[in-house]
Every structure is written in C-alpha cells, then in structure tokens.
Amino acid sequence: MADRPALKGAWTAKVITLFPEAFPGTLGLSLTGKALDQGLWRLDPIDLRLFGEGKHRNVDDTPAGGGAGMVLRADILSRAIRMAMQGRPDDRARWPLVYLSPRGKPFTQTTARKWAAADGVTLICGRFEGVDQRVLDHHRIEEVSLGDFVLTGGEIAAQAMLDASVRLRPGILGNAASTEEESFSNGLLEHPQYTRPATWQGLTIPEVLTSGDHGKVAAWRQDEAERLTRERRPDLWEAYEKLRK
Incomplete structure (x- = not known):
C-alpha cells in the first residue's frame, strides 16, 4: 500500500495477518479501490510472520491440554498488536481492536457505522484453531463474527467488514442517499x-x-x-x- 497517497487524517484499517498479500483484494476494486488510490482511506496489512521466532518465524504452538491443530501464540501476536496500535487512541470507540472469530458478536450494519465513525480500526485475522485467550484478555480485544460458519482464516471476513465500513465514509460512494435507503x-x-x-x-x-x-x-x-x-x-x-x- 506504500505507493498510494496518504491524506492527513484519512481513516485507516490495519490488518494483522499471515497473508498480507491477500490485501487489498476486492477492496482494491470499484469505489473502495478508487478511494484507496485517492488516499481517502488507508489500508495497512501487517505480516504476523515478521514477529515470529526462530529460523522459520514460528507464530503458533500446540494447544494446551492437547487436541488437534495449532494456536497462535500470545507473545507473538502481542508484538504485532503493540506495533499496530502504537500512536493510536486507547479509546476503543475511537479505534476498535478486533479479532475476527466465529464465536464473536455478529457483524451488522450498526457495527459498520460505528467503525466508519471511528478514526480507524485494527483487525486480527485468525488461523488454525484460533489465538491464545490471554492476548485477547490482555489487550481488551473485541471478538466479531461474519456469520455462523467457519472460514480457514479471517482475511475474507476482514475484507467484507472493511468494505461495509469504508463505503459509509464521507466521499466514498459519492451519493450519501445510497446508504440511507x-x-x-x-x-x-x-x-x-x-x-x-x-x-x-x-x-x-x-x-x-x-x-x-x-x-x-x-x-x-x-x-x-x-x-x-x-x-x-x-x-x-x-x-x-x-x-x-
């Protein structure tokens, strides 16, 4: 996203993900993509792998208590969160910090309006069996769900939620009446x-x-x-x- 202009005060979405190459994806198309190119909003994918440990930049480990799959480590994810939230408001109303999770509260048009009215949002895209609960508790992370189904990761959900939110920002659609009807x-x-x-x-x-x-x-x-x-x-x-x- 470095080749795009950054207008002062532009609404910003930070996305912590193992697949930063998935962005902007569909967000780079149509009106949201045009607005992104014009600097009306910013998209900052953050590669979680860069905060990993060892030769292979490991970010996960086996579940405590046993079980299938892997869990994203609290210490690794916390490093990425601290970097993403540096200089951002601690007030969650002004800057929501969200983990995309099927057990979270349903994402609705009301949620989109709240995010659009904020200064920006930081989204955490889960993978594997999820993330260590301790990092959610420590950073006061809100859990939000796209629906009652399970995806392989949060990237698709992040794009859907950001599209719903960005289009409500002033100047994005061009016709404010469109969002009212x-x-x-x-x-x-x-x-x-x-x-x-x-x-x-x-x-x-x-x-x-x-x-x-x-x-x-x-x-x-x-x-x-x-x-x-x-x-x-x-x-x-x-x-x-x-x-x-």
Whole structure:
C-alpha cells in the first residue's frame, strides 16, 4: 500500500495477518479501490510472520491440554498488536481492536457505522484453531463474527467488514442517499429495484414507479420493505415492530 497517497487524517484499517498479500483484494476494486488510490482511506496489512521466532518465524504452538491443530501464540501476536496500535487512541470507540472469530458478536450494519465513525480500526485475522485467550484478555480485544460458519482464516471476513465500513465514509460512494435507503439502514430489508426496459420477458415495472408521484413511490417502497422483512427476516421484523410501538 506504500505507493498510494496518504491524506492527513484519512481513516485507516490495519490488518494483522499471515497473508498480507491477500490485501487489498476486492477492496482494491470499484469505489473502495478508487478511494484507496485517492488516499481517502488507508489500508495497512501487517505480516504476523515478521514477529515470529526462530529460523522459520514460528507464530503458533500446540494447544494446551492437547487436541488437534495449532494456536497462535500470545507473545507473538502481542508484538504485532503493540506495533499496530502504537500512536493510536486507547479509546476503543475511537479505534476498535478486533479479532475476527466465529464465536464473536455478529457483524451488522450498526457495527459498520460505528467503525466508519471511528478514526480507524485494527483487525486480527485468525488461523488454525484460533489465538491464545490471554492476548485477547490482555489487550481488551473485541471478538466479531461474519456469520455462523467457519472460514480457514479471517482475511475474507476482514475484507467484507472493511468494505461495509469504508463505503459509509464521507466521499466514498459519492451519493450519501445510497446508504440511507439500502437494507438494514432503517431496520428493514431494501425494497425491490427496477430499471429499463419497461417490459422484459412479459414482466413490467410496477405502475406506481412510473407515475411520477413521489409520495406514492415512497409509500410503495416502504410497504414493500416491510413485506419483504416480515416474510424473510422475522427477527428483524420483530425488532422493527418493537421500535414502532
């Protein structure tokens, strides 16, 4: 990422990983990639292997108590964390320090908004059987999950979470209204979208959308968002209903 400009005060993502070559990955494409090239945000992959020990830069060891796999060592990971957090705010609201873990709290649009409002974020990509619990406790590391499934490592999850967060930063999408109308922004799934041609495969655009009546369009979109949420995500609908009461 050294060849990209660094604007003063740019939102920064630091990613501790055994595979720094995985970045920027999809983050280097489309609008997030353009913003990265312009220096509107920064991406700093940190190679955990550089903090390893011995000839082979070992970063892991067998689980205490026995069992399959390997565990990332607390002392090794702590060195990388100290370097990543040097000069960064100790206030976790201003600079979240996060371990990407399937046992963590679910990542949501609310999480993305919180990260986007911070000065930056440091993400730790796990591998193997995970990391030594002591380093999580010592550094007050928050655990966040992309979903109820297990990946071979945190790199894919990191890219997804960073994409969701970066796009909420000012100037990234260009149209602030885009983030206000999409799924989850108001507690509902997004309404259906249509565009030309007016008729395709015998299917037409709903007449209300071509009526020119903005009030009716807004009402239709609200009704459709509520219908889809009620049908597809009862959990979101229940929470939405509670807020309306």
